[in-house]
Amino acid sequence: MSIKRALFGTYVVGVCALATLVIVAILFLITTNIIIGGWDTISWEFLASAPEEGMTAGGIFPAIVGTVFLVLLMSIAGVPAGAITALYLSEYANQKSVIARAIRFAVNTLAGVPSIVFGLFGLGFFVQFVGTGMDRILTDGVELHWAQPNILWASLTMALLTLPVVIVSVEEAIKNVPQELRAASLALGATRWQTIWNVVIPNSMHGILTGTILAVSRGAGEVAPILFTGVAYFLPHLPGSLSDQFMQLGYHVYVMSTQSTNVDATRGIQYATTMVLLLLTFLLNFSAIIVRSKVRGKALQ
Amino acid sequence: MSNPTTKILTDDLNLFYGQKQALKNISIGIRANHVTALIGPSGCGKSTYLRSLNRMNDLIDNVRIEGRVMIDDVNIYDKQVDVVELRKRVGMIFQKSNPFPKSVFENVAYGPKINGVRDRAKLEEIVQNSLQRAALWEEVKDDLKKSGLALSGGQQQRLCIARALAVDPEILLMDEPASALDPIATAKIEELIYELKDRYTIVIVTHNMQQAARVSDITAFFYLGELIEADETKKIFTTPEKKQTEEYITGRFG
Amino acid sequence: MQETRLNAAALKKKFRVNEFIAEKFITGVAFLSLAAIILIFIFVFREAAPILFEEKKEVSAVAQVEEEQETYGEEFLGEGSAVVAEGMFRSESVESAGSEGEASLENLLSISWQPVSGDPKYGILPLAIGSLKVTFLAILIASPLAILAALFTSCFSPRWLKEILKPTIELLAGFPSVVVGFFALVTLASMLQSMFGLEYRLNALVGGVAMALAVIPVVYTVAEDSLASIPKHMTEASLALGATKWQTAIFVTLPAAIPGVFAAILLGFGRAFGETMIVLMATGNAALIGWGLTEPVRTMSATIGAEMAEVVFGDTHYHVLFLLGAILFLFTFTLNAVAEIYIRQRLLKRFRGEAS
Numbered sequence: 001m002s003i004k005r006a007l008f009g010t011y012v013v014g015v016c017a018l019a020t021l022v023i024v025a026i027l028f029l030i031t032t033n034i035i036i037g038g039w040d041t042i043s044w045e046f047l048a049s050a051p052e053e054g055m056t057a058g059g060i061f062p063a064i065v066g067t068v069f070l071v072l073l074m075s076i077a078g079v080p081a082g083a084i085t086a087l088y089l090s091e092y093a094n095q096k097s098v099i100a101r102a103i104r105f106a107v108n109t110l111a112g113v114p115s116i117v118f119g120l121f122g123l124g125f126f127v128q129f130v131g132t133g134m135d136r137i138l139t140d141g142v143e144l145h146w147a148q149p150n151i152l153w154a155s156l157t158m159a160l161l162t163l164p165v166v167i168v169s170v171e172e173a174i175k176n177v178p179q180e181l182r183a184a185s186l187a188l189g190a191t192r193w194q195t196i197w198n199v200v201i202p203n204s205m206h207g208i209l210t211g212t213i214l215a216v217s218r219g220a221g222e223v224a225p226i227l228f229t230g231v232a233y234f235l236p237h238l239p240g241s242l243s244d245q246f247m248q249l250g251y252h253v254y255v256m257s258t259q260s261t262n263v264d265a266t267r268g269i270q271y272a273t274t275m276v277l278l279l280l281t282f283l284l285n286f287s288a289i290i291v292r293s294k295v296r297g298k299a300l301q
Numbered sequence: 302m303s304n305p306t307t308k309i310l311t312d313d314l315n316l317f318y319g320q321k322q323a324l325k326n327i328s329i330g331i332r333a334n335h336v337t338a339l340i341g342p343s344g345c346g347k348s349t350y351l352r353s354l355n356r357m358n359d360l361i362d363n364v365r366i367e368g369r370v371m372i373d374d375v376n377i378y379d380k381q382v383d384v385v386e387l388r389k390r391v392g393m394i395f396q397k398s399n400p401f402p403k404s405v406f407e408n409v410a411y412g413p414k415i416n417g418v419r420d421r422a423k424l425e426e427i428v429q430n431s432l433q434r435a436a437l438w439e440e441v442k443d444d445l446k447k448s449g450l451a452l453s454g455g456q457q458q459r460l461c462i463a464r465a466l467a468v469d470p471e472i473l474l475m476d477e478p479a480s481a482l483d484p485i486a487t488a489k490i491e492e493l494i495y496e497l498k499d500r501y502t503i504v505i506v507t508h509n510m511q512q513a514a515r516v517s518d519i520t521a522f523f524y525l526g527e528l529i530e531a532d533e534t535k536k537i538f539t540t541p542e543k544k545q546t547e548e549y550i551t552g553r554f555g
Numbered sequence: 556m557q558e559t560r561l562n563a564a565a566l567k568k569k570f571r572v573n574e575f576i577a578e579k580f581i582t583g584v585a586f587l588s589l590a591a592i593i594l595i596f597i598f599v600f601r602e603a604a605p606i607l608f609e610e611k612k613e614v615s616a617v618a619q620v621e622e623e624q625e626t627y628g629e630e631f632l633g634e635g636s637a638v639v640a641e642g643m644f645r646s647e648s649v650e651s652a653g654s655e656g657e658a659s660l661e662n663l664l665s666i667s668w669q670p671v672s673g674d675p676k677y678g679i680l681p682l683a684i685g686s687l688k689v690t691f692l693a694i695l696i697a698s699p700l701a702i703l704a705a706l707f708t709s710c711f712s713p714r715w716l717k718e719i720l721k722p723t724i725e726l727l728a729g730f731p732s733v734v735v736g737f738f739a740l741v742t743l744a745s746m747l748q749s750m751f752g753l754e755y756r757l758n759a760l761v762g763g764v765a766m767a768l769a770v771i772p773v774v775y776t777v778a779e780d781s782l783a784s785i786p787k788h789m790t791e792a793s794l795a796l797g798a799t800k801w802q803t804a805i806f807v808t809l810p811a812a813i814p815g816v817f818a819a820i821l822l823g824f825g826r827a828f829g830e831t832m833i834v835l836m837a838t839g840n841a842a843l844i845g846w847g848l849t850e851p852v853r854t855m856s857a858t859i860g861a862e863m864a865e866v867v868f869g870d871t872h873y874h875v876l877f878l879l880g881a882i883l884f885l886f887t888f889t890l891n892a893v894a895e896i897y898i899r900q901r902l903l904k905r906f907r908g909e910a911s
Binding site: 023034089120121128129192224285 | 571573574577578580581582584585586587588589591592593594595598599601602699700701703704706707708711712720722723724725726727729730731732733734735736737738740741742768771775799800801802804805822825828829830831832835836856859860863864868876877880883884887888890891895
Binding site: 381 | 571
């Protein structure tokens with residue numbers, strides 16, 4: 001092989017390696033920038049106290065609580081629905097049937113819808129349509145209670161957004177249950193549901209866990225879908241019922257850094273809030289990776 | 302010797318995977334409390350036939366069955382027959398042992414639990430009985446909580462046998478149960494089969510002719526989806542009637 | 556000796572309630588996803604429809620007293636509702652009832668977006684151009700980086716490194732877009748401004764670079780999957796003929812994975828086009844027309860995000876925003892569909908030896 005060729009080869013590999021390095025470097029750059037910026041402001045008090053002095057001091061406790069409530073409600077609504085859909089697709093549906101293909105198509109489409117469009121849907125469907133309907137039924141159309149943005153509509157909207165993630169994770173886990181176990185169960189005279197309940201589901205719990213973690217990670221960070229379905233910048237108290245609004249970490253950063261009265265003075269708080277959000281995301285993604293690899297280790301037994 | 306009764310009567314069975322015909326006009330009577338071995342080269346339909354005796358072929362798409370399979374007085378392919386109940390009476394052991402990722406106890410107790418047995422004492426009794434009948438009790442009795450997957454290959458297969466016995470079937474279908482095992486484990490399985498035939502009717506698929514000769518009372522030779530010849534084992538291996546049988550036995554092909 | 560014989564009664568078909576209930580329930584829930592996508596389609600288009608089907612709307616009186624005013628924003632503490640951090644347009648908050656302007660085709664295709672004013676202008680063009688500018692820029696920056704990195708990961712890196720690289724870069728995918736937007740707003744914008752001596756601090760360039768950060772993982776993941784799924788026998792054949800690793804990668808693996816790489820870029824494009832938070836924070840939010848990259852822009856998604864909170868339910872502005880949403884939906888849907896067809900059809904054909 002000529003020297004020229006060998007050099008060219010090294011050049012090619014070098015360029016590719018450089019690109020990879022650049023990407024990883026960017027990751028580090030952003031992370032360290034955020035951490036450095038927020039380091040001074042972070043403290044236990046910061047995390048546990050409410051904003052004060054017109055949002056220029058104090059902590060972000062309500063935003064943390066709001067975020068937690070949001071993802072909790074979102075998971076309660078979305079994870080079972082997603083897991084059951086995945087169960088249907090792998091165990092009950094005839095793979096070639098129109099229904100199965102339609103549902104898969106729907107899931108793929110859902111995965112590609114921009115998050116702001118989900119927000120529009122949340123507004124047009126949940127707040128307007130369902131909310132007005134509920135008000136009409138419950139209060140004879142007199143009160144305006146449910147036809148407003150609140151944490152319920154926001155979490156349902158988020159549940160829809162994260163549905164594909166849950167479905168994909170759970171389906172992957174279900175597919176990994178070996179066919180021979182199902183055969184063994186059926187040959188013993190178990191029904192299809194008994195087989196699912198006793199063999200398939202216990203062996204795919206990790207998929208449900210992974211799906212939940214990934215969904216929560218997205219749910220905690222996405223802001224666009226909740227912009228007009230329930231989030232608020234400042235609330236005097238924590239959300240106490242489903243019809244309350246709520247604060248959220250990501251939204252807090254957005255508003256504070258673009259529209260608050262004293263953008264520069266609150267920079268520290270902005271950085272700190274971003275840091276909390278980022279670290280939370282890291283933690284969740286990391287856990288998902290661990291769950292996945294633990295299972296892979298088990299399966300190789 | 303009392304008149305041998307027929308437990309499973311197959312009457313002109315034809316099976317199709319889509320357009321391809323896998324079984325052609327199979328007619329054979331399986332004797333009760335005897336061991337019947339199904340032999341033949343790869344792809345000849347013996348496993349397919351075995352699976353049609355407990356309707357496991359139903360799980361495959363595109364399968365079509367013509368003909369009858371009578372177990373005692375019932376055509377198991379009748380529309381009125383409940384497949385789940387059928388499989389409780391006809392047990393199956395698979396080629397590669399497939400214990401559940403649960404404890405030894407839970408593996409064997411799986412069947413009875415599915416059938417609604419909840420009483421702990423009763424379950425323990427069934428588990429012990431089944432493990433004893435499968436000649437595994439002595440080896441696991443000290444640690445029933447051990448995972449089924451932690452046993453050796455031969456032990457796992459006997460666990461699967463115990464698991465099948467726990468639902469109290471009348472017939473045991475075995476699809477090459479010892480093909481993945483070493484000679485010692487194989488010998489244990491063969492011994493077990495001999496002991497089991499007193500209580501159960503056993504049909505075993507094997508590609509190992511010597512095993513068939515050792516273990517079975519009746520041997521049926523399958524070739525390309527057809528049943529060529531079925532007779533007492535001794536006769537098949539010494540004076541077979543059909544030429545194809547003889548050629549297979551003597552190793553001319555297969 | 557087994558005495559019991561099987562009879563028809565013992566094996567008679569049983570109706571199992573649990574089984575039935577389980578099946579019906581599970582099937583029912585599964586239809587939820589299908590229902591969801593249909594619903595989204597219906598509602599987004601329903602709210603956009605008035606624009607599409609009523610071309611000449613009457614310019615009604617500005618104040619409609621009986622109409623109940625519902626807004627979805629909430630009071631910000633602080634001055635007004637300045638949506639732009641710096642520079643150009645300031646939308647003035649209107650306390651009176653909703654605006655009813657003419658959302659005619661002519662208006663929609665005009666070059667001015669000024670929905671809140673005496674004579675509302677709903678020109679979508681500046682917004683569309685804004686979206687395109689930022690998206691193209693993002694793809695231009697992200698694609699080479701992501702593809703080269705994917706090439707490195709799948710063809711050149713040792714196994715242990717691959718196990719580290721893939722999750723690390725996928726971690727970048729997990730960055731909430733708010734975080735990227737924040738970083739762009741605070742740090743990146745200043746960096747670029749001092750580097751290039753830009754007039755406006757927040758502009759399309761900043762938005763594009765920031766968006767690239769979000770798009771890289773998308774393109775990377777799909778491209779890497781595509782490269783890694785080239786059958787081993789192809790690469791082994793090449794190596795067996797005496798080619799080096801890099802020659803195999805460039806002349807065998809990469810060409811074979813072109814459909815997948817192309818699809819990766821399409822998917823990245825779709826992702827960038829629909830992204831909201833990054834552009835909301837980093838582009839300056841001024842609905843200008845022009846091809847310059849160093850001026851502020853307003854994308855379609857950011858417009859929805861910024862203005863929906865202050866719009867009156869049911870008026871023209873509201874419907875036009877939904878129209879923007881419908882366009883976004885259709886656009887990304889088409890991109891995704893094309894990408895998927897492309898991957899499946901072309902790839903399959905290639906490996907069966909049918910297509911070029």
